[in-house]
Amino acid sequence: MQGRTKSSEGAARVPSARVVLAAGLVALIATTVNALGAWIPSLWGDEAATQLSATRPLPSLMAMLGNIDIVHAVNYITMHFWILMAGSSPFALRFPSAVAIGLCAGVVVWIGARLRSLPFGVLAGVLTAALPRLTHAAVEARAYAFDALFATVLMAIIVEVLRRRRPSVWWWVAYGAMLAIATVTFLYVGLLALAIGVVLWWRGVDRRTWAGWALSSVAGLLLASPVAWIALHQRGQIAFLATAGHTNPHAILVEMWFVVDAYAWIAWALMAIAVVGWVRSCPRRGSPIDPVSIALPWAVLPLALVLASDAVHHDYTPRYLTFAGPAVALLLASGIAELARLRVGRVPMAALCVTVLVLCVTVPVWSGQRGPWSKRGSDWNDVAALVSAQSQTGDAIVFDESVDPSWRPRLALDTDPAAFAQLRDVQLVTPYAQSPTWHAQTRSTAEALAAGALEGVSRVWVVEAVVDGVVGTDETSDLRAAGYEIVEHQRINVSDVSLWVRVG
Template identity: 40%
Template sequence: MAVLVEPDLRVGAPLRAVRPWTIAGIFGLLAIVLCAAASWIPSLWGDEAATLLSAKRPVGSLIGMLLHVDAVHGLYYLFMHGWIRLAGESAFALRLPSAVAVGAAVAAVTLIAGRRGGARAAVVAGIVATVLPRLTYAGEEARSYAFTAAAAAWLTLLLLWLVDGGGRRLAPAARRLAWLLYAVGMAASSYLFLYFATLLIAHGAVLLGSRASRSTLRAWAVCAAGVMLTLMPLAALAYLERSQISYLSATPDDPSIWYYFLWFGMPWVAIPAWALIALALWPAWRAWRTRGMRPSGTGPRGVSTRLVAATWLFLPTGVMLVVNLVYPMYTGRYSTFAAPAAALLVAEGILVLGRLIGGDPRRTVAATAGATLVFVALCAPVYVLQRGPYAKNDSDWAEISAAMHANAGPGDAVVFDESARPSQRPRLAMRTYPDGFRGVRDVTLRVPYYRNDWWSDRAYSVPAAAQRGRFDGVERVWMIEYDDEEGVQDTWGLADLQALGFFETGRTITTHRSVIIELTR
């Protein structure tokens, strides 16, 4: 006689049957696709130009440059040096590694959320992390910040595994090897970006807040000391090269940046996101205030995900902001490695909201799904804005290159406005999008970037170039001027060209932030 097995109709039963690594893989791949989609549309900008030009250098030239500037990004530049030789120098190729890194970060977020909250928590956290504006932005930018987010997520997961996961059952030798892996990972990630080392503060607070054993605290302290020791050469170089971020002291303070720009992109995302974070932390705060207990979820069952996410989100960034009050050294992108923590707390807030609105299991699932979809909808316009042609600091270099390709001819000369900030100079349009400048003479180039101890070219003034005969035989010049933030056109070099006998033909090409002026003689 056949035995009929009744299907499990309990709410969430099919989801609970999915393995954690399956969830991690699905959302990791989804995040890669989402970040890579349309990533070629925004024009490359100053920081990405630094990445490209540094990566294109011979290794010897790159190391020489790092001794003068950008030492804190040296490991990333070395990686990109190899990558562009495999994948090319297009905007898509340059940004693809960051998309993969964000995918890795999202996968780790699902595993962290699921270790205590189960499959439902993993799925909600995966969705939130996949659409979180800070991560979708980092995933389409050729900088190291996406890598720091991935490294922070996986190293935090490794720490949790060592403290209250399978790592506790390891043999002593294997456990020491795991701690060594943690230390090496922390050191290598800090060489990707020096400020990443502040994550140690959060990890230390997690261990103290969860009352880790003395042996665990001792092992972590040894690792932290080793990491700090290995970072001393990089820290010394960073101090000697501190003038490269001196512009931050002139950046006006805007309090609104600190509440929405860091992780959420726009106010309409930040306001509900912070409300959800507060909702996620409220039960733990209330328990601590009323009963003097550790946050709910700690104790025999292990380290609370809320404790992990809160310390990770607030402590490193808080330390950087405090230091920034004394010495300007911080901008919002530097907190990208804390973005996975923001995703964890927002997801936890959605789960708490679902339980409050629900009541029975089915209503709870529906409310949680609805709140998650609302958050996705709020993030969608930010994602679209991030993929506009001028989304990266208003850069229009791709447009400049296209205009030159359509109008300039072989033998024409080009003169670039050299008065703008180095990261905004139109000359970088030629370096990042060279196809539009084929056959055009760069008459003011003094020292190309690959022979410099700085990351970009050095140029002559127009009179200095003329003294060296650079304009001999030139009949037509294209002067590319940069418009400042107030929309006022610069006139750098224009009078000097007129003194050489060039006159404006009346033909100008206006791009998003630049003006291309035709002069002949």
Template identity: 30%
Template sequence: MSISTTCEAPEAGRTQDRPAEAGRQLKDLARRGYWVPPGLLTLLVCLYRITRTGLWRDELATWSAIDRSPGQLYALLHHIDAVSGAYYFLLRGWVALVGSSVLLLRLPSAMAMAGSAVLVALIGRQVFDRRIGLTAGLLFTVIPSVSRYGQEARSYAFAVLAVAAASWALLRALERPRIDLRGAGWWGLYAGSVGCAGLFHLVSLAVLAGHAGIVGHRWWRVRARGPVAGFLLSVPLGLLPLLPLAWIGMHQQGQQLGWLDAPSVQYVGDAFWPGLFGSSWTSITVMALAVLPLAWPRGRRRTLDLYLLALLPVGLVWLVSQGGSHYFLDRYLLFTLPFWVLLAASALAGLRPRAVGLVGLVAVVLLAGPQQIQLRKPDARERFDAARAAAVLAADYRPGDGLAVPRGPYHWFFQVDTALRFYLPPQVAPTDVFRAKSAVQQQGLYSAACSQDRTLACLAAVAPPRIWVVTVADRNDPFAGLSDTEKAALTSQYRVRSVTEVPGMVLTLMER
């Protein structure tokens, strides 16, 4: 009996060890996968009600650009919006594969923001530890502007992703005082990420000021020449392919940025910071947390890199924008958001007792909540509902119907014709009676109206039995935005059959 007992004991011990071993493996997996929850949670938050708001004017410009052949898109970029060309071609390829619904147009931006959250966690681990990396990634998830631009068919989320990737690669490369084979790989990733950042938004290259500050700081501390050499070689390598784009962009900046003014100090406080974070209260809270590490002597050195990445680009773009060209806009500097979040996360992790840090994270979530709800309302981006208008038109459409929409100085602001074309089914195609050239024909983002002396001739050339007049107005002024000659041509030859009002728009059906 004693022999039997002795032989069975090890087996029993191994059986008892299996749950403990499994627990250790799960714990190790969770420790190594600290970056997974921020990525998944950010994707889920960005996907939440992603289609509830309609496409707004910038997204309609995206649709106008990508809804053409590669040759036509290339011709457009020679005239305007060349700085968005890489994003347009990327999204055009995506749409060719999967389709072009509101969800599918915005999904790449949601995925880019999810990737950015992963990189925020990785940078947090690189600068501090896994716990701060996880905290920063989760904090990044709840910032309203992350959801705002993760639900938008524009390139800003990709610029955030590329800048975060470049910053992480730089920090990894700087770990090695000499450029060996592994270090060369990190420098190669850095150069490629810098190039991608410039392709998706040239203003994001302002982050190079912060990168240069980090490299200089490391050289001052350890006097190693390898990181300096790697930086000086990688930056030109990343920038070289961007030179033609920068040259074309300089000649197009009057069309692209002519509406921006030189930023004042008051604008920075009143509009820039709330816009960067997507909420006034969120910006105040995160900025207050971001300042706390300055009061902790042991944390200053490690947070210096993050302060350089967060502050230097903002200051540089503000200074440059005091001249003849203005680039200072919150969404143009969205790429600095990860570094502000990392600073705030380091402050939360440094609060004692640790429960105070958890309370701080919950406070940020609660303060961001109202704006998260607001930005998902149907009228959060545009006050008119083009999808509802298209549904009304499609329900009573007859082949041969015409269409009249407002153009003129504010055509870019509403883009009614582009919005209707996006939302209408392919078989519903009313003829635009006052359009002289389509956006494709004039190699631009917007169509052109007939000149005033040709208004009657344009209408007579089509002469539809019915015309849908669709304007951004209310029932009191169903012809708002049309020129006097267009109104006179319509009312002299057609009578009003029905007037339908949808949020922010009026559809007036007229018969000959």
């Protein structure tokens, strides 16, 4: 590596207690704020997959992973043990994600403080905790929050490596191990090995550093390769993304990191300012690393490669780039730092105003992500509450089975069985815990009637999916033919609930 500059000579020193304290406080506050309201939204299909997979007995879970969802194996197995301790309520399922985003914000504080200054690090950490894509991940019972955390830790390790003349081999061991864990958790995070290669090239590192990166990257990716190999053979389970229409300007420029247009306009302007300021400072290869030279490859290269892959396989969705969210926060902080040069007296008024504006735009997004129907409109909490309050022991219940498994209203029962305990589940064939997939195997209402499952049942609850404002299927025609008539009906949000009573 080239000789150290004066600014980097103290780089190998242990960070001050102020940096550690600031990172810890930001992590704690970010966790608390993002955990607020996590219990409010109904679970939705992806979260149901997490809950139903993680609550299986381990042998059943391992058998399922051999068929589907190997890419979620780390998440499901970890959540299995978490659920044993904390339960499977919506808050319990989502709280680990809030913690992950809090820790992610704390690590960004560390990176920003090491690369620029403590105030800059705190600003970047706050923007990380408030980035709409990350505030969404914080209340999602999936692994996306951990993807962001692991990616950020990976970058923090590289920052520490580059701040040392001769980093210990243990830094490379830590890098390789974290790369393996991050890649197994989400395969696309493995692309960061290439982004880090770009960072090293820009820094102009020596052969020793190149060798450390190459050997550790290969080792980490090889450790993750069995999961990647199995995932390749399970690729058909995400074939539906080919028709989802996510590769469009709005999905990439807005939904991917910013969720709403107002935030996106501000954010892209700030990132442009950051890049222009970086270019104007005339950086050249061999210059000390800075937030922009770390964040640009982190954000841009994985996105470019994912979109290139999508051109062939059509499997892109905006959530896939959640792990680049902290890089975006570093770029936003860098843009605000550039605006801080514009002062009114000694006050960086432009930077203060933009920071306040960004946070103000974030508040309604954060609040909206914690509404009762904020998870793709899912209203399972309302369905469970309605049926639990009005049903009687011995009533039967049937569900619309015509929609995709992740949208089936039956998941209201599977994710909250206590609310439906007094009803007869006449469609169930194989419970989810014994099924080769994450969801239960069922039969139609007509098949249940033919099997005599409704003999002696005078009241039947019907829960149907509402798709684009229209009930997805007519489960009720078979009940009507069997002598039942509707006596109550309620449309909630994406579910239609009715009560049918046998006549005569």
